[in-house]
Amino acid sequence: MVNTSVKLCGEELKNPIIPASGTFGYGREFAGIYDLNCLGSFTLKGTTERPRFGNPRPRIAEGPSGILNSVGLQNPGVDTVIERELPAIAGFFSGKVVANICGFSLGEYVRVAEKFDSCPQVGWLEVNISCPNVHGGGMGFGTTARGAAEVTRAVRRAVKKPVIVKLTPNVTDICEIARACEAEGADGLSLINTVLAMRIDPATRRPVLGSMTGGLSGPAVFPLAVRMVWQVYETVGIPIIGMGGVRSAADVIELMLAGATAVGVGAANLVDPFASRDIVSALPEEMDKFGIENLVDIIGGAHNG
Amino acid sequence: MKQGIFTVIKNEQLAPGVHRLRLEGDTSGVTSPGQFADVLIPGCFLRRPFSVCGAEGGVLTLCVRNTGRGTALLTASSPGARLDILTGLGNGFDLSAAGERPLLMGGGTGSPPLYPLCASLLRLGARPGVALGYPSAEAALYLDEFRSLGIEPEVYTLDGSLGMTGLPTQALRAGGYTSVYACGPLPMLAAIDREADCPVVQLSLEARMGCGFGACMGCTIETKDGPRRVCKDGPVFGKGEVIW
Numbered sequence A: 001m002v003n004t005s006v007k008l009c010g011e012e013l014k015n016p017i018i019p020a021s022g023t024f025g026y027g028r029e030f031a032g033i034y035d036l037n038c039l040g041s042f043t044l045k046g047t048t049e050r051p052r053f054g055n056p057r058p059r060i061a062e063g064p065s066g067i068l069n070s071v072g073l074q075n076p077g078v079d080t081v082i083e084r085e086l087p088a089i090a091g092f093f094s095g096k097v098v099a100n101i102c103g104f105s106l107g108e109y110v111r112v113a114e115k116f117d118s119c120p121q122v123g124w125l126e127v128n129i130s131c132p133n134v135h136g137g138g139m140g141f142g143t144t145a146r147g148a149a150e151v152t153r154a155v156r157r158a159v160k161k162p163v164i165v166k167l168t169p170n171v172t173d174i175c176e177i178a179r180a181c182e183a184e185g186a187d188g189l190s191l192i193n194t195v196l197a198m199r200i201d202p203a204t205r206r207p208v209l210g211s212m213t214g215g216l217s218g219p220a221v222f223p224l225a226v227r228m229v230w231q232v233y234e235t236v237g238i239p240i241i242g243m244g245g246v247r248s249a250a251d252v253i254e255l256m257l258a259g260a261t262a263v264g265v266g267a268a269n270l271v272d273p274f275a276s277r278d279i280v281s282a283l284p285e286e287m288d289k290f291g292i293e294n295l296v297d298i299i300g301g302a303h304n305g
Numbered sequence B: 001m002k003q004g005i006f007t008v009i010k011n012e013q014l015a016p017g018v019h020r021l022r023l024e025g026d027t028s029g030v031t032s033p034g035q036f037a038d039v040l041i042p043g044c045f046l047r048r049p050f051s052v053c054g055a056e057g058g059v060l061t062l063c064v065r066n067t068g069r070g071t072a073l074l075t076a077s078s079p080g081a082r083l084d085i086l087t088g089l090g091n092g093f094d095l096s097a098a099g100e101r102p103l104l105m106g107g108g109t110g111s112p113p114l115y116p117l118c119a120s121l122l123r124l125g126a127r128p129g130v131a132l133g134y135p136s137a138e139a140a141l142y143l144d145e146f147r148s149l150g151i152e153p154e155v156y157t158l159d160g161s162l163g164m165t166g167l168p169t170q171a172l173r174a175g176g177y178t179s180v181y182a183c184g185p186l187p188m189l190a191a192i193d194r195e196a197d198c199p200v201v202q203l204s205l206e207a208r209m210g211c212g213f214g215a216c217m218g219c220t221i222e223t224k225d226g227p228r229r230v231c232k233d234g235p236v237f238g239k240g241e242v243i244w
């Protein structure tokens, strides 16, 4: 029997698979088709202080091997998530979930984080400083070491739960930003968010997306995610949730070898609603194939030698 | 929602660029007319949504217009091809308040999905009227299928090459209907929402979708009750619900 369990910032997960923010709603749609308790955890849709409609449609475009989205953080606001979604989640998931926190000011990040900090069902606070969709919003904080440090410091001081800062790949040097977050007390890092991208419709000669640009994710970005997780693992000592294009148990092992402690699954859930469950169930066999007994043993394994 | 593997058993061209696919598989996921299916087309990353035009005896019927890369691949698929399809998506039409004389209005590829609705309404004892609009006679779809149900559809073409000249929305002027059910281009649906003179209006919308089952918020529209997902809360919306 192989052991798939890992520890993320002190909390034990039965396996490292965590559906990524924005691709799993609040779990309801998936709970209707499989038992979510097979997952390590799952991440809630990015949540702001007040309800947000998000960006104009179309919000979805396609690439050769991935999806572009410009959803723009549509969510019902933190109070509704806590009053309506968390109790519903309690009905189908017994573990702790990851809350994804967004804000347009330091104050908003702190207020949203504080509210989730008081929820026993929330195990980790994933602070999204990287959403590339909202002008003047997330992008501003996540693209400079100073901005990233400011958010990390403000949230870290305000809450008790582990703070995991989610990084954008749309930067010159992700290591500098990772270092800044660690220095301000981040308990973990999560990467990568989507890659800024665009499609143009030759028939209309206009960008396909209503907000012109959107974030690319899916298999197209997997090698980019592996490279960035590798680099960040070399730079910091805190755990990493690796994500970007994961669609198989083999991908999970590869990202863990690069340095991920847990692995996010995003776009794959949208194409195949059973993707996360199927990755979980394929994991033991994939571990056997590579002679892995304890999954934790391979974290960062590609860096030795 | 149900995921299943379907096998193409028939692919026939109905009009230039429009094909009817008959797919064999488990159709038990389809619970109401007006729902859609989300087809994974080999070579495309995202699934493609299509209205269900029939789901009986383990055969799923889709009518597909070739408008892009995915639909080009799908309309070229041969019998024997196997496709991963999600069925039972969306709310579907509400038949409960159709009344005696529902009016079914279809535009282009929006017409075939009204066929299973029409059959269901007939079974419930209603006497549906059907008004269908196409660019031209050549593009007309499903007239014989409605006739096989004993209904003579009122046809409108933009160029007057078949039936009456103009848009199917003209059919609203005659009045006498108890409800309106419509599937077609957004401007047609918006016009029906404005002009239909009856309390029950059921409009089947389209939107670009990421997932098709409510997880990504990619398809959200504004409604008078706040943001709603076309794929999960729709695709059918009621009178005055949608903010056009």
Ligand SMILES: Cc1cc2nc3c(=O)[nH]c(=O)nc-3n(C[C@H](O)[C@H](O)[C@H](O)COP(=O)(O)OP(=O)(O)OC[C@H]3O[C@@H](n4cnc5c(N)ncnc54)[C@H](O)[C@@H]3O)c2cc1C
Pocket: A061, A062, B036, B046, B047, B048, B049, B050, B051, B052, B063, B064, B065, B066, B067, B068, B069, B070, B071, B072, B109, B113, B205, B206, B207, B208, B209, B235
């Ligand atoms: C609920 C619903 C029911 C539909 N029913 C039918 C039907 O019965 N018959 C039919 O021919 N078409 C139907 N459509 C439209 C059909 O989904 C699109 O024509 C198809 O997705 C185009 O794919 P493509 O790869 O050929 O086009 P591309 O332009 O190459 O596609 C690129 C991306 O845009 C999306 N897209 C492009 N056009 C549309 C559109 N009009 N609506 C939604 N997404 C689009 C594609 O899904 C894909 O993600 C329906 C759409 C929805 C939302």
Ligand SMILES: Cc1cc2nc3c(=O)[nH]c(=O)nc-3n(C[C@H](O)[C@H](O)[C@H](O)COP(=O)(O)O)c2cc1C
Pocket: A020, A021, A022, A023, A045, A046, A047, A067, A069, A071, A073, A100, A128, A131, A166, A192, A193, A194, A216, A217, A218, A219, A221, A243, A244, A245, A246, A264, A265, A266, A267, A268, B210, B216, B218
């Ligand atoms: C439709 C969609 C919505 C997303 N929304 C969020 C969000 O609200 N907050 C966030 O931190 N990341 C969001 N993401 C990014 C994902 O969580 C993930 O970091 C990224 O998609 C890379 O993983 P993938 O390639 O497996 O999709 C979203 C991604 C998609 C596709």
Ligand code: FES
Pocket: B208, B209, B210, B211, B212, B213, B214, B215, B216, B217, B218, B219, B220, B229, B230, B231, B232
């Ligand atoms: S398409 Fe994903 S929520 Fe509607």
